[in-house]
Amino acid sequence: MRGKKMMMRMGMASVALLVYVMLVGSVDAQLTAGKDLVKTRAVLSVDNVHPGSAFQVAVIAELKEGWHINAHRPTLEYLIPTRLTLEPVEGLTFGEIQYPKPVRLRFAFADQELDVYQGRIIMRFPVTVSRDLPPGERVIKGTLQYQACNDQMCLAPVRLPVTIPIRIVGLDHPSRPIHTDIFGAGGLMVPPSGASARESESGQSRIARLMEEQGLVLTLLSIFVLGLGLNLTPCVYPMIPITLGYFSHQSEGRTSRIFILALMYLLGIAITYSTLGVVAALTGQMFGAFLQNPWVLIGIAGVMVLLALSLFGIYQIRPPRFIMEKVSGQSGGGLLGALSMGLVVGIVAAPCVGPITIGLLTYVGATGNPWLGFWMFFFLSLGLGAPYVLLGTFSGGLKKLPKSGVWMIWVERLFGFLLIGLALYFVAPLLPDALVPWAVFILAVVAGIYLGWVEKSSTGGRVFYWLKKTVGVMCLLVGAFAIVPRTPAAAITWQHYDPTVLAQAKQEGKPVILDFYADWCIPCRELDRFTFSDERVIEATEPFVMVKVDMTQYESPEAERLRRQFNVSGVPTIIFLDARGREVEEARVVGYVKADEFLRRIQRARAAR
Template sequence: MKIKSAYLALWIGLMTMGWVQAQLMSAESLVKIKTVLSVDTVHPGSSFQVAVIGEVEEGWHVNANPPTLEYLIPTEFKVEPMDAFTFGKMQYPEAMRLKFDFADQELDVYEGRVIIRFPVSIGGGEQPGEKVIEGTFRYQACNDQICLAPVNQEVRIPIRVASLQEPSRPINSDLFGAVALDQSLGGTLGLAETNLGLLIEERGWFLTLLAIFVLGLALNLTPCVYPMIPVTIGYFSKQSEGRTSRVFGLALMYLLGISVTYSLIGVVAAVTGSLFGSLLQNPWVLVGIALIMVALALSLFGVYQIQAPNFIRQKVSGDTGGGVLGALSMGLVVGIVAAPCVGPVTIGLLTYVGATGNPWVGFWMFFTLSLGLGIPYVALGTFSSGLKKLPRSGVWMIWVEKLFGFALLGLALFFVAPLFPAGVVPWLVLALALVSGVWLGWLDKDSGGGTAFNWLKKATGLAAVAIGVFAVIPATPGAAIAWQDYDPALFDQARDEGRPILLDFTADWCIPCRELDRFTFSDEEVISAVNPFLALKVDLTHFESPEARPLREQFGVVGVPTLVFIDVQGREVQESRVVGYLGPDDFLQQVKRALGS
């Protein structure tokens, strides 16, 4: 039965105008209001988030926004217009649906803590100093029997505008980290507008963590992990003398060691805010990762054999306690060895976690990832005694190991590519492809796999050579976005002329940036839609350089790729900011939003 609208309206009216009048003076005390910001200071030309928090007295509630019925008074926050400030759309919390005696149907309401968020963008010409955002928090407090008169509480939100030389740090990550990426990005892109955020928004945390677990399983296909498989089997083979339950327990400790490594990565990524980007701009880190991959490749080529460290092998033959410590240590080693391959695959995860600034989010995401990576090792460890009885794989497996070795050399080249001039990299790819192709296809003497195996070797060799040749063949010029290198003079000129601007913050080491260039920015519809904009690329390859830091702080960029749209008034279109990879169709929607169409 539908709610009787007239009866409900009469009920509220009588309760409001009758004996409830005696309680009107206490209505404001039923909702205590405070405000918080996503940053400690703001810079001219940047964006940030504001949260208005209402604490509703226990036993009372306020109507949701939007309300169930149009004549009910919604809870809302209205901000007063300010020069040089642009306020984005209010983001209201999810409502609770409750049943009341005076209604035949359930109503959408808020109880307890009510958090209303909204993005703010400040003009680039605003002078440093203390500013105040003023607004009105409107609500009507009710309990199960009565409703008080609507209340308008005046709210003042102090902010401090600082010069670009002063740092601006993310704060209140517990409120902004898991809900909006803007708290440290300075934009208004909700996490729902990133690939990972969209998954969380649409599917919830359970399915998101399940997807991360599957990603962890897939990481076992990366070449960095492969050299550790025989090490794992060899380690647990020595433990297989005992009961299966004991070996299973050691395998779980092995998994715990892997989990410790990646959980720490997640926590550090959250605390630092930009772990992957800030590390990969350091040439020494790039070279270090490449050397690890070369070392793993040499082991696959048979130059030497990777074994567990001596102190772990000594523990293996000890008592149960030593075995536990050895298994835990082995898991730590596997986690560290696999990390170079895991990083590029999980860059989106690292960027998300770094942007939230929430250590718990980082911990649980990377703990789940490590479970996916480590579960196969639990099976390997538990059934290692049975694996020893399997027949040897034959020479074809030796050839596969060499194939993985060349793949690792390719990854090593990928990491050090930013250190070489752009024109040199294709020739390095060609050289590696020719060597690997000729060796795998013709020079390698491993045989015994039959005719099919020999054909596979030659096909692999030809494919490698073809990849190298295509790497040095100039791409056929076609339609493209007319990107220009960022120049403050060009930026100021376009803003003065009222021309919209698109800023692409990119880096040589950024994999999603390359995907954007290859798939999104090459799309004809995207090229046509972006044509009205002055398209500027901002190179953040050297992320912490003195040249890059002011731009990152001015536009609130902590990770790449980040795309910022500036409208004809010279203000950022907050709802259109993009962080991470977007396909052509999704990116077109952001462009149209920026143009107001």
């Protein structure tokens, strides 16, 4: 009897051991099978990496047909997310990893559709290289976590090692874009569908998308058109009287000679802005952020005032004497004189170009490619200067206009007031809200009285006389309108940022809109004035908890922590959180957008709930 019990115990132990071995073998087989289903490789956006530059990395995972892995943010909380993690490397700073937009499918084992990845999966992230990092080989190591499933079963989760070798070289070695099918022709990452929407409306992303879809040639032509558009900005206007004044002394020669001088004049402008592009590429994205500094706004406004005082005749901005000798053409250096004048004129208009082309500056800075920066800003300057080539070439027609003393003095005064108004525009975000309307009122009234009645230039006829009166009256009307009390309209109820506000919204299942702003941010003011005051926007945002995040002290530790937490690279940035507190990436707004576009972002946020 005792022997039988012993035999039964041994038999049960054998069965248990066999079951254990089978289970262990099954798990091991699943782990092996899960690893075999995914093949990974890593590619870079450039062949060589310079110290102080930025580049992009893409980790590509090829998944066997018939299988899928869960999205980075799975539909159900208990599902294993696909996640790429990176180990720190001295001298390298990694940006946020961007995952592709998942597909939504229904499976037999689930009651609802699930967000998954299939086929080819590309995960991307930017890398910034320290300026002090010496040349040599470096390796970025990471781990890809995923769980492979098909329609019938799920294998055990897998952690797959990823190795990314990079080569740091000196500036004497070239750095060329590669894998343009993934990163675009300029070496900047082409945003994946959906995942990149956080930058989708920023200038940088639009340029990257244009590079990817149209190629370098059409992108440069588009930048040329942008340069033409810069001529509509008020602070470019001083280039007009300078150009007229210079070419009016050259109009006695043949048209072909004047055309060549005008081309040299354009080349001088191009050199100024091409240099700006090279500087942006060599300094990285920090150059674009530099233009958001309040002291930079004050500096730009100061330049505008100095130019305005020159147009009022208080002093004259003159090139150096050796340049003026060339300008006169008496020493046979007319070509050099035209080139030098173009350089001077380019500097005059430079304060306009930085703020308006912030997206282009950021894009060029992210590529770290000086040649790309040179050509992009070269074509920008060609567009900016093209009208002045025509103006200079046909300067002989100026003789048919009234003499300079009749109209040019009054026009210069008009441009002077426009420049002061532009200076006020730049510093308005730094002034108290109650002070700005009165500043506009004083400027408009002074400009109206002076331009309409005080300025005593010869009229040149009744048309010019009534033009002066009309401009004067319009200025007075603008001043009066600026201080007219306005009936307070319906407004969005904002809360100041506090982590408890977000926690409460998540607990109550409410979506959130975070508006990252700064008091000195001009686009932020425009959002408040035009977009957030729109009745349709006010109504559409009622279901959301509206939170303002103050980034006025942009370099403070608190602001830096929030920038890192929410991946904010500048203001304004608007982030949409769903009812579970997760960002709706395809709805993110960077920069100023009009009410219609903001309403579309709200619809995207609602669709993701």
